[in-house]
Amino acid sequence: xxxxxxxxTPERPAQLPAQSPPVDPAETxxxxxxxxxxxxxxxxxxxxxxxxxxxxxxxxxxxIVIGVITRPDLYGDSSWVWSNILVILKLASVVGxxxxxxxxxxxxxxxxxxxxxxxxxxxxxxxxVATQSYGxxxxxxxxxxxxxxxxxxxxxxxSYGRLVPFIATLAMLVAARGLAAELSDKQTQVSENTTINGxxxxxxxxxxxxxxxxxxxxxxxxxxxxxxxxxxxxVAVGGNPEAARLAGIDVKRHTVLLYALSGLCCGIAAIMLxxxxxxxxxxxxxxxxxxxxxxxxxxxxxxxxxxxTIIGSLLGVIIFSTITNLFAINGLTTEAQNMxxxxxxxxxxxxQQVQFRSLTQFLGRNRLTTx
Amino acid sequence: xxxxxxxPTGGSAEGGSMDxxxxxxxxxxxxxxVVLRLTDVxxxxxxxxxxxxxxxxxxxxxxxxLLGQNGAxxxxxxxxxxxxxxxxxxxxxxxxxxxxxxxxxxxxRAGIATIYQELDLVEDLSVSENAFLGHEPRxxxxxxxxxxxxxxxxxxxxxxxxxxxxNRMVRALPAAGKQVVSMARALSHxxxxxxxxxxxxxxxxxEVGNLFxxxxxxxxxxxxxxxxxxxxxxxxxxxxxVTVLKDGRTTAANxxxxxxxxRDLVNRMTGRTIEYVFPERPADATPADADxxxxxxxxxxxxxxxxxxxxxxxxxxxxxxxxxxxxxELLETIYGARRPEAGTVRMxxxxxxxxxxxxxxxxxxxxxxxxxxxQALLLGEPVYRNVTLATFARYARAGFTDxxxxxAEADRIAESLELRPRDVRRPVRTLSGGxxxxxxxxxWLLGDTKxxxxxxxxxxxxxxxxxxxxQVIRALAERGVGVLLVSSxxxxxxxxxxxxxxxxxxxxxxxxxxxxxxxxxxLDLVMAGSLMEGAAA
Numbered sequence: 001x002x003x004x005x006x007x008x009t010p011e012r013p014a015q016l017p018a019q020s021p022p023v024d025p026a027e028t029x030x031x032x033x034x035x036x037x038x039x040x041x042x043x044x045x046x047x048x049x050x051x052x053x054x055x056x057x058x059x060x061x062x063x064i065v066i067g068v069i070t071r072p073d074l075y076g077d078s079s080w081v082w083s084n085i086l087v088i089l090k091l092a093s094v095v096g097x098x099x100x101x102x103x104x105x106x107x108x109x110x111x112x113x114x115x116x117x118x119x120x121x122x123x124x125x126x127x128x129v130a131t132q133s134y135g136x137x138x139x140x141x142x143x144x145x146x147x148x149x150x151x152x153x154x155x156x157x158x159s160y161g162r163l164v165p166f167i168a169t170l171a172m173l174v175a176a177r178g179l180a181a182e183l184s185d186k187q188t189q190v191s192e193n194t195t196i197n198g199x200x201x202x203x204x205x206x207x208x209x210x211x212x213x214x215x216x217x218x219x220x221x222x223x224x225x226x227x228x229x230x231x232x233x234x235v236a237v238g239g240n241p242e243a244a245r246l247a248g249i250d251v252k253r254h255t256v257l258l259y260a261l262s263g264l265c266c267g268i269a270a271i272m273l274x275x276x277x278x279x280x281x282x283x284x285x286x287x288x289x290x291x292x293x294x295x296x297x298x299x300x301x302x303x304x305x306x307x308x309t310i311i312g313s314l315l316g317v318i319i320f321s322t323i324t325n326l327f328a329i330n331g332l333t334t335e336a337q338n339m340x341x342x343x344x345x346x347x348x349x350x351x352q353q354v355q356f357r358s359l360t361q362f363l364g365r366n367r368l369t370t371x
Numbered sequence: 372x373x374x375x376x377x378x379p380t381g382g383s384a385e386g387g388s389m390d391x392x393x394x395x396x397x398x399x400x401x402x403x404x405v406v407l408r409l410t411d412v413x414x415x416x417x418x419x420x421x422x423x424x425x426x427x428x429x430x431x432x433x434x435x436x437l438l439g440q441n442g443a444x445x446x447x448x449x450x451x452x453x454x455x456x457x458x459x460x461x462x463x464x465x466x467x468x469x470x471x472x473x474x475x476x477x478x479x480r481a482g483i484a485t486i487y488q489e490l491d492l493v494e495d496l497s498v499s500e501n502a503f504l505g506h507e508p509r510x511x512x513x514x515x516x517x518x519x520x521x522x523x524x525x526x527x528x529x530x531x532x533x534x535x536x537x538n539r540m541v542r543a544l545p546a547a548g549k550q551v552v553s554m555a556r557a558l559s560h561x562x563x564x565x566x567x568x569x570x571x572x573x574x575x576x577x578e579v580g581n582l583f584x585x586x587x588x589x590x591x592x593x594x595x596x597x598x599x600x601x602x603x604x605x606x607x608x609x610x611x612x613v614t615v616l617k618d619g620r621t622t623a624a625n626x627x628x629x630x631x632x633x634r635d636l637v638n639r640m641t642g643r644t645i646e647y648v649f650p651e652r653p654a655d656a657t658p659a660d661a662d663x664x665x666x667x668x669x670x671x672x673x674x675x676x677x678x679x680x681x682x683x684x685x686x687x688x689x690x691x692x693x694x695x696x697x698x699x700e701l702l703e704t705i706y707g708a709r710r711p712e713a714g715t716v717r718m719x720x721x722x723x724x725x726x727x728x729x730x731x732x733x734x735x736x737x738x739x740x741x742x743x744x745x746q747a748l749l750l751g752e753p754v755y756r757n758v759t760l761a762t763f764a765r766y767a768r769a770g771f772t773d774x775x776x777x778x779a780e781a782d783r784i785a786e787s788l789e790l791r792p793r794d795v796r797r798p799v800r801t802l803s804g805g806x807x808x809x810x811x812x813x814x815w816l817l818g819d820t821k822x823x824x825x826x827x828x829x830x831x832x833x834x835x836x837x838x839x840x841x842q843v844i845r846a847l848a849e850r851g852v853g854v855l856l857v858s859s860x861x862x863x864x865x866x867x868x869x870x871x872x873x874x875x876x877x878x879x880x881x882x883x884x885x886x887x888x889x890x891x892x893x894l895d896l897v898m899a900g901s902l903m904e905g906a907a908a
Binding site: 227228229230231232235236239240242243244245246247248249250306307 | 706708728729731732733738740745746747748749750751752756760761763764767770771772814
């Protein structure tokens with residue numbers, strides 16, 4: 001792991017501070033040598049992702065400004081502002097964990113509609129009387145194993161059964177919710193385990209444990225995507241499956257692993273959600289799939305695969321929970337909230353398309369000059 | 372042979388006599404009137420001069436054949452005529468007026484219809500809906516279905532296929548029937564020129580006769596046909612005049628299709644204006660004793676049959692064959708990307724698991740596939756990640772990628788291949804075709820590749836980069852890497868390979884050292900069944 005910092009030097013720095021055009025002299029010189037100095041400012045995938053993420057931060061700032069304008073009384077109180085940030089992050093934590101898994105699946109060229117159902121199934125399974133008798137460890141293990149197992153089934157159906165991801169996971173959505181209802185006998189299962197329930201109420205250094213879990217999953221996801229062979233395969237498999245296959249990458253096996261990863265994230269989310277509600281039921285995590293997909297898309301993940309960032313997805317989730325929070329502090333209905341969310345999704349995709357189009361035009365011009 | 376042998380005007384006198392047997396000339400089409408004239412048409416793409424001075428003259432009611440090797444510019448020419456591309460310079464005259472079609476619809480409206488090899492029909496619409504797709508007869512916004520069906524029936528009748536019901540789903544029709552629907556669509560636009568791109572390629576042998584009957588019906592009505600085919604026997608049977616293209620130029624215009632000697636036609640298609648610079652073969656070709664690759668009786672139904680071949684370390688083996696001869700499929704099967712129905716592939720004596728690319732790569736195979744963009748590259752990813760696509764896992768430690776090392780290795784490859792631009796962090800998308808191909812080949816210079824499979828390595832690659840790629844391939848061979856090369860450009864196979872296999876219709880029809888073959892012999896073999904018989908005549 002010691003090499004992580006030094007290998008990152010030339011490429012990753014371009015990702016984070018890319019808001020200003022690069023001033024790296026070597027880079028500019030190399031580009032100028034080609035007579036294409038203009039290309040350098042967006043060079044590298046990292047820079048491209050960072051520019052998109054910057055746009056998302058702009059949206060976030062705008063939302064906060066709206067908050068300040070509509071409720072100056074609350075925003076005048078700094079302790080309220082801090083606790084409100086924690087409320088937003090806590091709100092984002094469960095969907096955030098699911099979205100990390102979803103981001104991998106989408107970058108890998110698939111889609112997972114069954115995440116909400118997996119969360120429900122894992123939550124219900126972990127809170128059955130039998131499972132609860134094994135204590136907190138048994139419950140956590142059960143939720144993770146169920147998530148992983150269902151994800152594996154998804155992956156195998158898609159890879160080896162050659163089902164379209166949309167169909168396979170849609171079927172799983174229905175089936176997993178059905179199984180969850182069967183297991184729970186359509187009842188709400190109360191979690192008697194204080195350790196599990198404590199996950200949602202514990203604060204460390206004034207920050208909820210749930211937020212730490214989200215941070216850990218996001219960090220792990222970021223490292224996995226950007227620093228490991230797994231991440232590299234994910235981009236290759238999603239970007240051009242045929243090229244990946246002909247380069248010797250086992251596309252089918254990797255696809256299975258992607259859905260298993262998504263399932264595992266759902267297992268983690270199930271524990272978090274169960275802890276928050278101190279119970280589980282078959283209808284929990286309703287429509288999480290839509291929240292997670294929307295957040296990933298807003299975050300710049302290409303639905304056709306091959307491109308996306310974990311940070312972008314995280315910002316997408318935080319934007320959504322900020323909107324929810326904004327409506328809550330202004331006492332507005334969830335109906336209005338949903339309409340605004342829909343608008344944001346459309347706006348985000350439109351903005352990205354415009355960016356992409358200008359980019360292609362730009363590249364087209366450049367290509368003519370290089371030859 | 373490097374300059375044009377006949378200008379369109381010079382050649383038309385002899386060609387004029389060869390006009391179609393006109394049964395009855397409709398009032399609006401004067402028989403033999405020139406409908407299309409191209410003068411010095413030039414079209415360039417980045418790095419490639421696809422058309423470099425094309426002359427073409429097509430008369431009403433004739434079947435004008437276009438002949439030329441792959442890459443001669445036929446496809447580009449069709450696209451210029453059908454409004455997909457616009458020429459850089461030169462003039463296109465359509466029915467006496469200079470024209471420039473903004474898009475395919477404009478060409479269609481002007482009366483030029485194109486029937487592509489891949490028929491562009493909507494399978495789940497009916498025959499009449501396909502025929503009138505995009506210009507359905509309407510009244511008050513409603514499609515006049517009865518009227519449309521009647522007109523379709525009328526058109527099908529004109530084509531001699533009144534038996535095809537206009538309301539039949541196109542999916543239910545055989546390939547020949549679909550082709551008739553494509554032609555019906557052309558006629559629904561009142562086309563005066565129909566361009567057919569290898570129409571016989573999708574047809575069974577006995578269906579070709581029917582196609583010719585239809586073409587004769589069309590020309591009898593004064594419609595001009597541009598007919599493209601590799602099969603000379605067809606050109607002799609249906610064609611009136613022939614224009615030969617080579618390297619984007621017209622090398623012969625308006626030759627009589629029936630009695631121009633085959634030798635003349637082949638000569639005008641071959642003989643390079645572009646100099647191919649091939650690296651020297653090492654004088655002492657010391658064939659290693661052991662075979663590196665042994666392919667035994669490999670078969671996939673409908674693609675290739677009972678193919679056996681060997682590649683020794685340090686040997687370049689070339690496969691010559693047309694598109695559809697099974698050569699690309701063979702390469703992909705050897706590589707494990709397709710599963711053979713019979714036969715074995717051995718690398719260094721060990722049988723490879725069939726249908727497993729991973730096993731082939733682990734055994735030391737690498738492949739540069741035919742379609743660079745769709746099969747080999749992650750276009751949005753930087754060059755170095757494309758170069759290390761097959762090897763990044765080797766540089767990784769405990770699953771963590773080592774991008775610094777990857778970039779260094781890719782830099783080394785970029786340096787040795789003279790990649791331009793050199794910067795390996797640029798997205799591959801921004802590179803020219805030749806440099807993209809270097810990235811694909813460069814991928815297999817990393818790791819310990821023992822056998823490199825190259826499928827059309829120089830397609831869409833400009834002349835300079837070609838020469839560089841040839842050097843790279845030769846240098847690899849000298850290092851002991853075996854190379855199996857597929858190309859439809861015969862000079863390339865002959866110039867680069869030590870040993871040549873000629874494939875036709877899924878079988879190896881000849882195997883010989885490259886020195887024992889010449890371009891005309893190989894072309895004859897590749898197109899045999901047409902050229903050979905033509906030569907005998």
